[in-house]
Amino acid sequence: MKIDNIEMNILKSFLEVIIPSNDDMPSAKDIDLNLDNILKENQKYIKPTKQIVDFIQREPAARVMGGVLSLTEIQKIDILKMTEHLFPDEFAIFIELIYLGYYSNPEVHKKINWTLDQDKKDFNLTPFDDSILDNISKRDPFWRKA
Amino acid sequence: MAKNLPFVDIVIVGSGASGAACAWKLSTSGASIVLLEQGDWFNNYPGDTQDWEIRLKNDFHFNPNVRNLKSDYEILDENSDISPLMFNAVGGSTHHWTAHTPRLHPSDFRVKTLDGVADDWPISYWDLEKYYDLNDEMMGCSGIKGDPANPPRSARPMPPLPLGIDGERIAKAADRLGWHWWPSDSYQASIDYKGREGLNNNGSYHNKKLWEAIASTDHVYIKPAIKNGLELRTNSIVESVQVDSKGNVNGVVYRDTKNNTYFQKAGKVILACNGIGTPRLLLNSSSKQNPNGLSNSSGLVGKNLMFHPYAIVNGYYPEEDIDYSLGSLGNILIVQEFYETDPKRDFLRGYSFQMNRSTSPAMTALGSGSPTIVPWGNSHHNEFKKRFRRFSTMAIISEDLPELHNRVEIVSGNSNTLPIPKIYYKTSDNTKKLLNHGIGKAKELLKEAGCVETTTIPVLRSGGWHLMGTTKMGDDPKNSVVNANCESHDVKNLYIVDGSVFTTSAAVNPTPTIQAIALMTADKILKG
Ligand SMILES: Cc1cc2nc3c(=O)[nH]c(=O)nc-3n(C[C@H](O)[C@H](O)[C@H](O)COP(=O)(O)OP(=O)(O)OC[C@H]3O[C@@H](n4cnc5c(N)ncnc54)[C@H](O)[C@@H]3O)c2cc1C
Numbered sequence: 001m002k003i004d005n006i007e008m009n010i011l012k013s014f015l016e017v018i019i020p021s022n023d024d025m026p027s028a029k030d031i032d033l034n035l036d037n038i039l040k041e042n043q044k045y046i047k048p049t050k051q052i053v054d055f056i057q058r059e060p061a062a063r064v065m066g067g068v069l070s071l072t073e074i075q076k077i078d079i080l081k082m083t084e085h086l087f088p089d090e091f092a093i094f095i096e097l098i099y100l101g102y103y104s105n106p107e108v109h110k111k112i113n114w115t116l117d118q119d120k121k122d123f124n125l126t127p128f129d130d131s132i133l134d135n136i137s138k139r140d141p142f143w144r145k146a
Numbered sequence: 147m148a149k150n151l152p153f154v155d156i157v158i159v160g161s162g163a164s165g166a167a168c169a170w171k172l173s174t175s176g177a178s179i180v181l182l183e184q185g186d187w188f189n190n191y192p193g194d195t196q197d198w199e200i201r202l203k204n205d206f207h208f209n210p211n212v213r214n215l216k217s218d219y220e221i222l223d224e225n226s227d228i229s230p231l232m233f234n235a236v237g238g239s240t241h242h243w244t245a246h247t248p249r250l251h252p253s254d255f256r257v258k259t260l261d262g263v264a265d266d267w268p269i270s271y272w273d274l275e276k277y278y279d280l281n282d283e284m285m286g287c288s289g290i291k292g293d294p295a296n297p298p299r300s301a302r303p304m305p306p307l308p309l310g311i312d313g314e315r316i317a318k319a320a321d322r323l324g325w326h327w328w329p330s331d332s333y334q335a336s337i338d339y340k341g342r343e344g345l346n347n348n349g350s351y352h353n354k355k356l357w358e359a360i361a362s363t364d365h366v367y368i369k370p371a372i373k374n375g376l377e378l379r380t381n382s383i384v385e386s387v388q389v390d391s392k393g394n395v396n397g398v399v400y401r402d403t404k405n406n407t408y409f410q411k412a413g414k415v416i417l418a419c420n421g422i423g424t425p426r427l428l429l430n431s432s433s434k435q436n437p438n439g440l441s442n443s444s445g446l447v448g449k450n451l452m453f454h455p456y457a458i459v460n461g462y463y464p465e466e467d468i469d470y471s472l473g474s475l476g477n478i479l480i481v482q483e484f485y486e487t488d489p490k491r492d493f494l495r496g497y498s499f500q501m502n503r504s505t506s507p508a509m510t511a512l513g514s515g516s517p518t519i520v521p522w523g524n525s526h527h528n529e530f531k532k533r534f535r536r537f538s539t540m541a542i543i544s545e546d547l548p549e550l551h552n553r554v555e556i557v558s559g560n561s562n563t564l565p566i567p568k569i570y571y572k573t574s575d576n577t578k579k580l581l582n583h584g585i586g587k588a589k590e591l592l593k594e595a596g597c598v599e600t601t602t603i604p605v606l607r608s609g610g611w612h613l614m615g616t617t618k619m620g621d622d623p624k625n626s627v628v629n630a631n632c633e634s635h636d637v638k639n640l641y642i643v644d645g646s647v648f649t650t651s652a653a654v655n656p657t658p659t660i661q662a663i664a665l666m667t668a669d670k671i672l673k674g
Contacts, residue, residue, distance in 0.1 A: 018522040025527050038197075042204040044212065077523065095522060096512060100200045103508035109196075112534065114507055116194055116353070125308040125473055128329065128336075130290070132314060135321045136328065139294045144253040144486045146260060146271070 001046050003039055007053045010068050011035070014056070017076045018098050025111055033101030045097045048090035055083050148399050148409040154178040154377075156671075157398055157412040159384045159427065162238015163657050164644040164664040165418030166363030166371070167281065171668035173374035180410060181376055182400055184383040185217035185235035187364065191357040199508035208242055209608065210234065216403075217381075219564065221422060222557065223610075226571035228453045230422055230610040236380060237364030239420065240657075243611070244476040245333040245360045246500055247287060247658045249278055252297060253486060254545075254652035261487045263494050264548050267649040268621045268630035269666075271297070277662035277669070282331075285361040285661070286339040288477070289331035295482040296328075304336045304344070310473035312463075312503050312538045312595075317479060319594035325483040330500070331658075332477035333361040341365075345474070356474070385564055386431040387415055387440055387640065395640040414671065416641040418664065421451065421613025424646045425554045426567045428617065441617070441634040446627050448555060450548035450615040452651040455573050457542040457581040458603040460515045461592025462532060471504035471535040478503065481540075484587060485653060493579040495545035497653045499588060502539035515539040516601045540592060542584035544577050545653040548615050573605050581605065612656050614648040632667040643667050 003011070012029065019028035039045055059082075061075050062068040071079070084091045102108055109115065155177040158165050169181050192201035203212075208231040210218035217234040233242045252271035257264050279300050289302035306329035309317060320327035334356075337344035345359035372378060384400040388409065397411040417424045425448035431440035439447050463470060481499035488496070502515065510533050511520045520530045552572065556565035581604060589600050620626025623635035628647055634640040643664040645656055652659075 019526050020524060022527045038200055042200065044204065080522070092519075095519065096203060098522075099511045099519070100203060100508050103506075103511055104196050104200055106196060109507070112507060116196070116198075125310050128290075128306040128308050132309065132317055133290070133292070133329075136294070136317075136326065137292055139326070141294045141297075142326075143251050143294075143296055144260065146252040146256040 001043070001050070003046060003049060003053075007050060008035070010053050010056060011049065013069050013071075014076055014080065015098065017073060017080065018095070019102055026107065028098055028102050031102070031105050031107050033098065033105065035097070035101055038097060038101055045093060048087075048093040049097060051087060051090050052083055052094045055087065148407040151408050151410045153411040153413070154180050155412065156180075156414045156416060157182060157410050158416045158418060159398060160238065160418035160420065160423060160644065161236045161363065161368055161378065162418065162420060162644070163240050163363055164660050165416070166237065166367035167284075167661045168416060168418060168643050168664040168668045169376055170284075170367040170371040170374075171665050172671065173371040173376040175672050176375070179376050180412070181368070181371075181378045182382040182384050182398065182410070183236050183378065183380050186380045188233075188235035188237065188241055191241075191354050193354040193357060199506055202509070203512075206242075208233075208611070220559070220566050222566055222568040226569040226610075227573045227605060227607065228455060228571055228610040229608055230453075230569060230613055231608070232420055232422070232613070235364075236368060236378065237362040239611075240362040240364075241357075243360070243657065246476050246480075246655050247282075247285075247331045247333050248480055248498070248654040249296065249299070249331075250652040250654060250659050251295075251485065254650065257495065257650050261494050264650045265618075265620060265625070268619060274659065274662045274666060277665040278658055280665055281658055281661045285333040285366055286335050286342060287331050287333060288336035290329055293328040295326050295485060302331065304339055306330070307332060307334060307336045307474050307477050309478060310470075310503065311468060312470045313473070313478040313501065315595040316501055316538060316591065319591055319596075320481055320483075323591065323594055325481060325591070327479050327481045330477045330480050332474070334474055334477050335359045335361070383564065384419075384427060387417070387427065388431070389433070389435065389440065389637060393435060393637060395637050414639045414641065416643055416667075418642075418644045421616050421645045422554055422567050422569070424642055424644055425616040426556055426565065429556045430565050441627055441636045441640060443636050444624055444627060446618055446625070448616050449550050449553045450618055451552040451554055451569065451571055451613075452546040452548055452615040452648065453571065453610050454546050454612045454614075454651055454653070454656075455544050455577050455581065456606040456609040457544070457585050457588075458515045458606050459540045459542070459585055459588035459592060460537045460601045461540070461589075461595065461597030462537045462599045463596055464598045465536075466531075469535045470538065471506070473503060475505065476500060476502040476541070480654075481591070484584065491583060493576045493583065495547065495576075495580065495653065497545065497580055497584045498543045499584070499591070500541045500543060500655070502541055504535045504537050507534065510534045515603070517603050518601075538592065538595065538597070540588035542581055542588060543653050543655070544580045544584070546614075546651040547574065547576060548618070548650060549574060554616055578605075612645065612651070614645040614651050614656060617642050617646040619647040619649050631670050632663065641667055641671070
């Protein structure tokens with residue numbers, strides 16, 4: 001099973017509603033979520049995604065002239081809310097797919113100052129210092145004898 | 147027809163935390179030992195690549211039903227409040243674990259005597275003490291002795307992991323409230339230790355270095371055991387334990403990936419398949435002699451399943467400029483102020499807090515200890531900002547009292563698989579009251595530490611990482627499956643060494659105790 005081009009285009013047309021842009025952050029539509037690859041590698045997303053897209057396509061608002069791709073932002077939000085309400089489990093997996101794509105993107109990592117570079121100096125924590133135990137060490141043992 | 151293989155002294159089934167420790171100890175004796183493991187060697191940890199969080203939710207998912215690798219088996223959990231988690235490979239679930247490694251308290255072994263509930267264990271803390279020490283040494287324990295909530299213990303082989311800014315905040319808050327806290331014992335190396343690279347300072351739950359700093363039994367126990375002469379057979383799924391006409395154990399039947407079946411004859415059989423895999427195997431080993439499954443004259447195989455239900459309280463800090471995600475995820479500190487039974491409370495037994503810290507970007511967006519994901523839509527970025535690197539988690543680990551109706555059964559799968567375990571589990575009223583108490587106390591602590599908002603998950607469904615109780619240890623064959631030596635009451639030379647043998651669950655992570663029991667059992671076998 002795979003997501004075909006039509007389904008992918010419909011899905012993509014909802015991305016900016018799911019994660020919109022703001023002054024600091026790009027929308028999910030502005031960046032490459034690598035969805036083709038994630039879907040290829042991880043089958044669990046395909047069926048729920050197909051189900052969500054299918055529901056969207058069959059929504060009356062999406063069947064009027066212009067089809068899904070000409071829905072307004074408000075219409076898209078309404079359809080997504082309804083989908084979430086009717087298919088909570090499938091919708092959760094669908095959202096997981098989008099969030100994983102978004103938050104695995106290097107551009108997003110840069111914006112939120114997240115790095116995979118383990119040798120970066122900021123990662124260093126000061127080693128454990130015994131003096132923090134001064135107070136608790138004064139307490140008498142209180143485990144129950146048995 | 148199964149192919150007969152030459153006799154060996156001992157067969158061990160399962161190479162996770164317990165099977166590996168037991169195999170290593172026995173391998174020092176020169177006995178012929180075969181270790182059968184349904185999975186393969188594994189070192190394909192996620193980390194260091196952009197897709198690591200995607201892998202955490204897929205092929206490295208903690209839930210085998212989601213992960214669905216070749217070595218995994220399905221577990222039917224729709225009748226359970228909690229989903230069981232495990233990993234099936236050489237090293238078992240120690241490939242997934244956080245390695246937070248507290249010990250049981252002496253009182254945990256005497257709950258009937260002290261509190262009039264469940265049963266006392268037939269062994270004591272003091273019987274296990276030297277095996278705890280040996281295991282701490284082998285697995286490599288970071289920590290510091292002197293904890294007033296626990297009996298004195300040997301010097302820890304490595305210093306504690308750093309507490310981090312958040313750990314220090316919580317520790318000082320506990321001090322101000324007059325509550326106990328102590329740096330966690332952990333099998334994550336804080337300094338270089340026996341060939342493992344220490345990871346004292348850089349954390350964040352996302353790198354190969356971290357997985358490698360955490361002890362897994364494939365490296366710690368199995369490789370040295372192989373050097374001692376242990377024979378490991380991977381990709382070998384044991385289907386049943388066999389007994390002779392006198393009812394004595396005489397080997398196991400197993401299958402390889404090409405569906406060839408073998409009968410491995412053995413003098414002793416040791417099961418270490420975890421709290422679900424072991425009852426599954428025993429129930430599947432029924433015969434004319436043992437129609438209800440092997441070693442099941444008590445009817446207790448699969449019963450008394452315990453999980454340690456967890457409640458989760460997240461506390462969110464107001465400061466935007468401090469990064470609360472640095473350091474190891476869950477090896478920070480433990481609070482045991484409310485561990486022992488207090489007659490003034492409306493529940494029996496008690497709980498620990500294990501502190502966890504903020505997590506990575508996608509995990510934060512997908513909830514990470516919060517009851518809700520970061521919402522999609524216009525509020526997404528603001529809400530993400532409020533959570534990302536800004537929270538501490540108090541995980542409340544409850545003592546889970548054994549109840550017969552919480553159980554593992556088996557139902558038939560397709561003809562090509564072993565039967566599928568089906569889990570029935572309901573969180574008890576006592577546990578709910580206990581968790582409620584813990585939630586209130588966790589909020590108090592987080593508020594004292596400076597958190598301005600908290601969220602709560604009353605019982606964490608995805609928290610079935612501790613699998614216990616399903617082949618209970620005890621002196622009375624009518625009321626237990628194995629004796630104090632972990633040998634079956636019914637079947638001579640059949641042993642069980644995983645978490646199934648726990649008589650009660652206590653309120654701490656169980657693995658050091660599981661491994662201490664495995665080492666003790668091996669020692670007793672060696673001493674005859
Ligand atoms: C995400 C996660 C985090 C955890 N964190 C902690 C922690 O911080 N502290 C702690 O104390 N514990 C923790 N645990 C629990 C810990 O991992 C387990 O308690 C421990 O590994 C149990 O050891 P075991 O030997 O009983 O079983 P496992 O380690 O699960 O090993 C069982 C092995 O048996 C094999 N097996 C099963 N059936 C068969 C069969 N029929 N034939 C052949 N082989 C078979 C399996 O493949 C597996 O390798 C965590 C667990 C998880 C999943």
